[in-house]
Amino acid sequence: MASPPTSTTLRPGSTTALRYDLLLPEIRGSARLGRRTKDLVKRLRPDDIAIIDHRDLDRMAAEDLVESGVKAVVNVAQSTSGRYPNPGPLILTRGGVRLIDVPGAPLFEKLHDGDTLVLRGGAVIGPDGPIAEGWVLDPTDLALALREQQRQIGEAIERFAENTLMRIREERALLTGPLKLPDLETDFRDRHVLIVVRGTDYRRDLRAIRPYIRDLKPVLVGVDGGADALLEAGLKPGVIVGDMDSASDRVLGCGAELIVHAYSDGSAPGRDRLQQLGLEHKVLPAPGTSEDVAMLVAFERGAKLIVTVGSHFNLSEFLGKDREGMSSTFLTRLRVGEILIDTKGVSRLYRPAPSGYQMLVVLLAAFVTITIVVLSSPQLGRMLDLLWLKIQIILSE
Numbered sequence: 001m002a003s004p005p006t007s008t009t010l011r012p013g014s015t016t017a018l019r020y021d022l023l024l025p026e027i028r029g030s031a032r033l034g035r036r037t038k039d040l041v042k043r044l045r046p047d048d049i050a051i052i053d054h055r056d057l058d059r060m061a062a063e064d065l066v067e068s069g070v071k072a073v074v075n076v077a078q079s080t081s082g083r084y085p086n087p088g089p090l091i092l093t094r095g096g097v098r099l100i101d102v103p104g105a106p107l108f109e110k111l112h113d114g115d116t117l118v119l120r121g122g123a124v125i126g127p128d129g130p131i132a133e134g135w136v137l138d139p140t141d142l143a144l145a146l147r148e149q150q151r152q153i154g155e156a157i158e159r160f161a162e163n164t165l166m167r168i169r170e171e172r173a174l175l176t177g178p179l180k181l182p183d184l185e186t187d188f189r190d191r192h193v194l195i196v197v198r199g200t201d202y203r204r205d206l207r208a209i210r211p212y213i214r215d216l217k218p219v220l221v222g223v224d225g226g227a228d229a230l231l232e233a234g235l236k237p238g239v240i241v242g243d244m245d246s247a248s249d250r251v252l253g254c255g256a257e258l259i260v261h262a263y264s265d266g267s268a269p270g271r272d273r274l275q276q277l278g279l280e281h282k283v284l285p286a287p288g289t290s291e292d293v294a295m296l297v298a299f300e301r302g303a304k305l306i307v308t309v310g311s312h313f314n315l316s317e318f319l320g321k322d323r324e325g326m327s328s329t330f331l332t333r334l335r336v337g338e339i340l341i342d343t344k345g346v347s348r349l350y351r352p353a354p355s356g357y358q359m360l361v362v363l364l365a366a367f368v369t370i371t372i373v374v375l376s377s378p379q380l381g382r383m384l385d386l387l388w389l390k391i392q393i394i395l396s397e
Contacts, residue, residue, distance in 0.1 A: 024136060027098060027119040029071050031111050031126075037061040038225065038246050044068035049117045051107050053077050057088035057099075059200060066095030072119055074100045076107055079137060085149040093139040100124065102134030179300050182282035186239050186257050188301035192218035194343075195294045196226035196237075198246070199310030205343040206233045206309055218307065221298065223290050226310060227251040241297065242290040244270030252279055259283075259297065261290040288328030299336045306336060309343045 029049040034040025037054050038061065044050055046069035054061060055077040065073055079089040079101050092099050100122050107124065110131055111117075118125040122134040194213065196202065206229065212218075213235065222230050224242035228251050231237070237256045240247060244260060252258065252274065258281035262268035266285050274281045286293050291311060298306050333340060 024098065024121060027072050029117060031107075031113065031115045031117045032070075033108055033111060033113055035108070038064070041065060041068050042248070044070050046070065049074060049119065051076070051111065053108065054079070056081050056083065056086050057092065058086070059088050059091060060198065062088035062091040062095075065092055066097055070097060072098035072100065074102060074107065074117075074119070074124055074134070076102055076105050078103050080142070080145065080149075082145070082149060085146055087146060089137055090139060090142040090146055093137055093142060099137045100134045101137060102132040105132035105134065107131060179286060179296050180284075181297060181300055182259070182284060184239075184257060184259075184282070184297075184301065186219060186301075188219055188298050188303045190302060190304045192216045192305045192307065193221060193298040193303040194218040195221045195223060195291070195298065195306060195308045195311070196229050197223045197291050197308065197310040198225035198229050202226070202229050202310030203233075206230075206235075209307070209309075209343050212307075219298070219303075221294050222247070222251070222256070223294050227254075227256065229310070239294075239297075241284075241294040242270065243268075244273050249277060252277060257282075259293075261286065261293050288332060292328045292332040295332055295336050295340065299339070303339065306340045307343055308340070311342065 027049065029047050030045075031051055032040060032044055032048045033051040034043075035053045037052050037057075040050060040052065041061075041064040044065075048068075048070050050065060050068075050070050050073045052073060053076045057075065057079045073092060079092075079099060080086045089099055098119065100119065102122075102124060105124070111126055115127055122136050123130060124132045124134065194209075196206070213220075219239065220230055220235055220237045221239045221241060222228070222237040224240075224244065225246040227237045227240045227247050231251050231254065236254055237251065239259065240252065240256045241259045242261055244252065244258075258274060258279060260268045260270045260274065260281050260283045262271070262283050262285040264285055264287050266283075268283050268285075271281065271283060284293060284297070286296070288296075291308075295306055295308075
């Protein structure tokens with residue numbers, strides 16, 4: 001049986017939490033197990049109970065779980081450890097999803113996909129009886145813990161900065177070294193490039209810059225699951241970059257140029273998947289993240305402007321991804337320089353030109369207005385008759 005953590009940043013064993021457990025109704029549903037939350041959410045249904053192994057549940061994963069419509073989530077790791085401000089569990093519980101922590105419980109060993117589960121308070125009951133006793137995370141306790149974590153963020157920042165500086169020495173080639181690009185069919189030269197990552201607010205940001213995409217027709221680059229985000233928005237990616245672990249088979253087969261991000265030693269796990277699918281692809285060994293590599297490809301190929309959607313720009317987002325540092329991201333942004341802009345900047349600065357439909361509506365409105373004025377003014381009507389007669393005389397000479 002799991003015991004509640006003793007950290008003062010979260011008090012699931014408090015009297016408040018215990019009373020909260022007693023007030024909750026029993027939940028019954030089908031178990032869906034997945035150690036990679038971003039893969040699991042793709043097959044969740046509203047009647048399911050998600051079984052995850054996700055320490056410090058991040059914001060993006062929480063939003064995906066809420067959107068899936070699941071009744072409850074049972075986590076065999078700590079949903080929030082107190083290492084840094086982590087809003088994921090609070091987002092999940094405020095979204096109406098019951099979140100139960102059972103750290104170390106053998107759910108992945110004792111359950112199978114589709115098994116019927118019953119959640120009674122913090123108890124997890126399987127087909128053969130009780131499996132684990134955890135605790136339900138209370139949104140009130142989570143909100144208090146988050147505020148406390150925000151006050152103590154200094155230590156997390158210090159550790160993060162130290163790791164960043166250490167890794168900069170290892171990855172400094174990103175700033176000065178040549179990037180050996182494979183032969184690419186996509187033309188980036190002097191064009192705008194839109195790089196989409198499945199990060200925070202990516203859907204909203206894509207909607208905000210639809211006029212920019214319509215008018216400028218940038219090269220659309222999806223980074224792993226960002227390619228699916230483009231398809232969801234009714235857009236077809238021209239290039240997909242990444243280790244291909246979170247992009248769907250559907251988007252990989254859409255005809256985009258595929259670039260597998262390999263490790264610096266040349267090993268590329270994503271290549272096996274594309275070979276099994278029979279899809280042509282290029283392999284690009286490089287340090288850093290796939291997001292960094294996508295920016296560098298666009299930069300080295302002469303892009304005029306690089307616009308990012310869902311990209312990771314602040315400390316909270318990097319901590320939420322459990323990154324040890326942001327050296328590659330820091331160095332990449334130094335190298336790309338002034339041609340890089342976040343989509344929020346585009347939506348504020350770009351003023352779309354009126355579409356043909358809008359111009360037609362304006363012209364029709366003007367014509368209707370002039371017609372009404374002419375019909376309601378006999379003097380103006382006679383003047384127009386005389387003008388029309390003069391034009392006929394001139395044309396007949």
